[in-house]
Amino acid sequence: MIFVGMTADTRRICGRRRCLQGRVRSSGAGCEHAGPLGGCDSGLVRLATLNVFGLTGNWSDRLDTLRDGFVELNADLVTLQEAVLSQEVDQAAAIMGPGFELAHARHREANGSGITTASRWPLGRIVEIDLHVTERTHEFACTCLVTEILAPHPYGRIWLANHSPDYQVDHERERRLQAATVARALDGLAAEAPGHVIVAGDMNADDAADSIRFWAGRHVIDDLSVCYRNAWESARPTESLNSFVPDNPLSTDWDWPFRSIDHAFVRCAAHGGPTLPISDCRRVFDQPPIPSDHYGLIVELDAPPRWPLPTEHPDT
Numbered sequence: 001m002i003f004v005g006m007t008a009d010t011r012r013i014c015g016r017r018r019c020l021q022g023r024v025r026s027s028g029a030g031c032e033h034a035g036p037l038g039g040c041d042s043g044l045v046r047l048a049t050l051n052v053f054g055l056t057g058n059w060s061d062r063l064d065t066l067r068d069g070f071v072e073l074n075a076d077l078v079t080l081q082e083a084v085l086s087q088e089v090d091q092a093a094a095i096m097g098p099g100f101e102l103a104h105a106r107h108r109e110a111n112g113s114g115i116t117t118a119s120r121w122p123l124g125r126i127v128e129i130d131l132h133v134t135e136r137t138h139e140f141a142c143t144c145l146v147t148e149i150l151a152p153h154p155y156g157r158i159w160l161a162n163h164s165p166d167y168q169v170d171h172e173r174e175r176r177l178q179a180a181t182v183a184r185a186l187d188g189l190a191a192e193a194p195g196h197v198i199v200a201g202d203m204n205a206d207d208a209a210d211s212i213r214f215w216a217g218r219h220v221i222d223d224l225s226v227c228y229r230n231a232w233e234s235a236r237p238t239e240s241l242n243s244f245v246p247d248n249p250l251s252t253d254w255d256w257p258f259r260s261i262d263h264a265f266v267r268c269a270a271h272g273g274p275t276l277p278i279s280d281c282r283r284v285f286d287q288p289p290i291p292s293d294h295y296g297l298i299v300e301l302d303a304p305p306r307w308p309l310p311t312e313h314p315d316t
Contacts, residue, residue: 044302045076045276046075047078047198047298048284049080049202049296050078051292051296052081053293062292065285067094070095073298076119076121076151077118077119077120079115080092080115080162085114100119102116104145105128105143107141107142114141115145119160121149123149125147125148126145126147131166131178133181134174134177136166136171136174137178140167141164142178146160146185146186147159148193154304155276156304157194158195158198159190160198163179163182163199165178165179165204169257169258172210179214197275198264201262201263202262203261215230227268228265229265230263231281232281234273234278234281235279241283243260243295244256244261248295250290251293252293262296264299275304278299279300280300282298283296
């Protein structure tokens with residue numbers, strides 16, 4: 001089941017004015033304060049992803065580190081996981097500050113922990129995908145929040161999926177089914193409104209898992225195959241990524257079996273690699289003071305090449 005528009009909350013932050021816009025309609029246009037879509041930007045798209053560890057530990061100190069870190073990263077797009085949203089606190093807004101539009105998933109834990117996507121550019125449609133694919137998935141607020149980013153020229157539309165599948169170590173069966181569910185939804189959205197597609201987040205599985213191999217085009221699930229380029233593998237093919245490790249001072253897990261569980265993928269074109277070339281990918285928030293039990297990623301994406309988008313099929 002796919003929930004569209006009305007299941008995702010947004011707080012739109014334009015300049016230094018914070019405007020609560022309520023629910024987003026499925027036909028949603030960009031923020032009226034953000035200016036026309038067809039801007040001119042010759043720089044890189046910078047995407048960051050981080051599990052912020054909720055309100056655990058000394059939140060005030062961690063907040064200072066996260067705020068300063070994101071200012072330094074200067075990301076355009078951010079996918080956050082375990083960000084608490086309640087009557088008392090909005091962690092994503094506190095971390096990101098002014099200048100971002102926020103899309104909050106509605107499906108959250110009882111304490112408000114869940115996923116939020118932040119964008120410097122206007123938001124269009126927001127789609128929340130129900131990941132309760134078996135009876136075991138009701139133990140966790142698994143969900144995927146897909147946000148239509150109305151980026152300036154030369155990037156154009158970007159479908160950004162903040163993917164948060166089941167975390168339990170023995171739930172790879174569920175993560176496989178959840179990956180296929182999200183991939184089908186993204187295929188449908190990109191066919192209806194062509195654009196680049198990015199999947200990022202705490203995906204709770206490492207590169208050897210079937211669910212991650214599926215995204216990379218190396219595994220078939222339910223007779224479905226896709227191909228997205230792993231940003232870390234593209235930028236650092238000889239280096240292992242360890243984002244969830246026991247030597248992190250905030251770790252509460254002495255030997256979690258999966259160490260590389262935070263990922264970013266860019267959908268590949270029908271005739272080539274990722275539609276947004278991956279210039280760099282590196283680990284962030286991995287130096288003292290450490291603000292989370294996860295290390296994050298920052299990905300730099302270049303302007304799209306001249307060949308067609310995945311939904312276009314040129315003569316060959």
